[in-house]
Amino acid sequence: MTNNWQGYTNKMLFHSRLLLEAWESADDIAKPAFREACLNAMIQAYYSLLAEIMTNYRLPVHQLPTLDQAIKGIHQKGEVSSELKYVERLEQQDSWLAALLKSHEECSMPIERKGINHNEIPLFNESSIRYDLPGNLLSALESLKELVTYSRNFSLEW
Incomplete structure (x- = not known):
C-alpha cells in the first residue's frame, strides 16, 4: 500500500485553516495554544x-522527512529535484518559510524563565514577532498553499 501524502498534506492545510480561525476567535488564555497547534499543523x-516530492521520484517514504532527508534520498537515486532546490532557497533566505520554521522551533523549546512572575505560566515566547498574530500566519498559510500548488504543477509537467 502506498502512502497518500497528497491527501495528508491537504488534511494538514485544512487543519491549519481551522486552527487559525479558532485562534482568531479564542479568548486570550487559549490563543497561544491555538497558535502553536496551527504552527504544528503547518509544519506537518x-x-x-x-x-510528496520524494514519492514523485519513486522513493519510499514511511515517515515525514526533513528537507535534508529528502535531498539526500533524491541525490542517492542520482537525480536532482528543482522543487527541492527551490524549497532549500526558501529555507535559507529571509522568507515566509524560514520564519515559519523559526517560529515553530521557538514554540517547541522551553522558555527561559528570567523575569517572569512565578504565578504566570508563559505559553509562548513573547519576543517572537514573526507569527504572533493570526493575520501574519494567514499570509504564511497562503504561501504554503502556493508552494504546494507549485510543486504539484511542477510534478505534473514531467
Missing part, C-alpha cells in the same frame, strides 16, 4: 509536501 503540511 510542509513535511508532507516534502514526502
Whole structure:
C-alpha cells in the first residue's frame, strides 16, 4: 500500500485553516495554544509536501522527512529535484518559510524563565514577532498553499 501524502498534506492545510480561525476567535488564555497547534499543523503540511516530492521520484517514504532527508534520498537515486532546490532557497533566505520554521522551533523549546512572575505560566515566547498574530500566519498559510500548488504543477509537467 502506498502512502497518500497528497491527501495528508491537504488534511494538514485544512487543519491549519481551522486552527487559525479558532485562534482568531479564542479568548486570550487559549490563543497561544491555538497558535502553536496551527504552527504544528503547518509544519506537518510542509513535511508532507516534502514526502510528496520524494514519492514523485519513486522513493519510499514511511515517515515525514526533513528537507535534508529528502535531498539526500533524491541525490542517492542520482537525480536532482528543482522543487527541492527551490524549497532549500526558501529555507535559507529571509522568507515566509524560514520564519515559519523559526517560529515553530521557538514554540517547541522551553522558555527561559528570567523575569517572569512565578504565578504566570508563559505559553509562548513573547519576543517572537514573526507569527504572533493570526493575520501574519494567514499570509504564511497562503504561501504554503502556493508552494504546494507549485510543486504539484511542477510534478505534473514531467
